[in-house]
Amino acid sequence: MIFFQMTRTSKIFKHRTMLPVFVFILLAVPSLGRAQDTAYYFYRGLPYGSQANYDPLNVIINGGYGVLQIPNYTDRQVFEYPYRSWWKNLWEHIGHPVNTIDRFGWKRFLSTEIFPTSLNIEKQQFFPNYFLHTLGAGMHYRATMEWYRHRRFPHPAISSALTMTAYHLLSEMVENRSNTETTVDAIADLYVFDPLGIALFSNESVCRFFSQKLELAEWSNPPAYDFHSRNLENMGQFYVMKYPLTRDKRWKAFSHFGLNAVAGLSRKIDRERSLSLGLGFTVRELTPAQEDQAGSALTARLALRAGAFYDLNNSLMCSVILTGIPESRFRMNVYPGLLKYKGITPGLFLSQEASRGWVAGVKLQYLPLGAAF
Template sequence: MHSNSQAQDTTYYFYQALPYGSQANYDPFNVIINGGYGVLQIPNYTDRRIFEYPYRSWWKDLWCDIGNPVNTIDQFGWKRFLSTEIFPTSLNIEKQQFFPNYFLHTLGAGMHYRATMEWYRHHRFPHPALSSVVSMTAYHLLSEMVENRNNKLTTVDAIADLYFFDPLGIALFSNEKVCRFFSQKLELAEWSNQPAYNFNSRNLENMGQFYVMKYPLTSDKRWKAFSHFGLNAVAGLSRKIDQERSLSLGLGFTVKELTPAQEDQVGRALTARLALRAGAFYDINNSLMCSVVLSEIPES
């Protein structure tokens, strides 16, 4: 027990405190901004004046859905909820609301919980795990409010995220074996954007939360399968230039629009419309230094 507890207090799986690249930008505030407002990178979310949002009204709308989750699911339909939000039961994109739940809310948000906990620990905050849970709660509630803004229809997306997949991610990445597998075997890391505020337009710009995974394809580990995902899914190859530096190329899709699903019945469920996306990424020790992205839609 003593050795396991000591390992949890000293091992850093996802936050390395590197003084360069995406690792240098990592902190709880960055996570909340990139995660909470990440949906604004989708073109049909045109208003990015975040200091002018009616947050109180949006919170009331969100609470109508998550305040009594059983009643909300009763209205939406339990079978529909379980088959579209919880279990991967369909290849039809109109019924694949579960897809981001597994990759973004379980895998991505779970990693964020652990990385943020490690950040708090590194900076000697008391109760780093609790501090990370508080940060993750703020990030996820903000994200749900912004994504579902002005929606008056019954929706269960936030219920699946907040009550199922976000806690699942925290539980998984509280386990040392899970963290070791994803950080060492799959090289999971956060490669999010650098958000900025435009004082002329009063818009938030360049926000977005992204992740990367790599898996060795050769015995010398110079060539690796590469995946970059967030509100996109890009796959390709990564090649180590030397002991520390890597160049990765990928091709895939990005979300160009969130629209009501055609299979929608009572309430509202959203589905993604996709566009092509390609990217080149240069990193040092899995900390992103720069990237070039080509897409059919303009970048935020």
């Protein structure tokens, strides 16, 4: 009955064009611009580690182009993308979301994108929606708002919401590309889970729980641009959570997640430093889900992944990742503050790729992009 009622409702609005996505994001935040929100939960202004790299441009680059870390996205020449045509393709899906869902099927949309109804990986498009678009993007909204507030921008919440809009629209364009088949992934992300995450992390109690109880933080890669190949390298948006397992909080359950994820144990070396080890999966490729209905959906093919992480006050200082795919067997990231030379403390990365061999890069703290070679 509920699906029948939704179908009838969709016909009423069938020919109405929806407002731009950023309006929905702004309307989803009940506390935009509240001056009394003065706590810093996710951005602490630390001059070292992953915190030293955090700024709105870093969020847009790592988030907007994060899907390029998946090996079957081979074209990473981001300054040559046909953004205008990609936007037109995306708008065909998100500009009239009710019509798009009508063609895709409401029951299929709700059971694969919105509610966790299946253990079949072909029907688990909802999985990244909860972890990346609600939890991760919500935390990014709050951290970016705190970044703007720390630098005394006049309207930090509005500035953060607009930053999130740019990041999410870019991400959906890069993922969808020239696809003209009916797809609802961007609709679920932009109209449901991204606003939900922003609304949740506008609440002080939610922020306090995730930052203090679960130690949620952003541990993203330092992205770099290769001027020779014109490729964007080392992009990737990642998060960490820890939960104490012992009374002295020396041992903790640990999860590092983004498009790829590992879980394991974290041990405090002293009051400030921790070492974490995890085992999990990496996305080997995104392929069309095996569906016999109209429209398209993507599903992930996975491979093994292992990681070691060293952090200082929950700001990542160094990470080493090993995977079971030849396109990205090894990756090491070193963040500002770990290595110093004549007052300069850059970030560095080194990775091994099947197509290019070894790729290295350096990133200075106050630049949104490093240089790769």
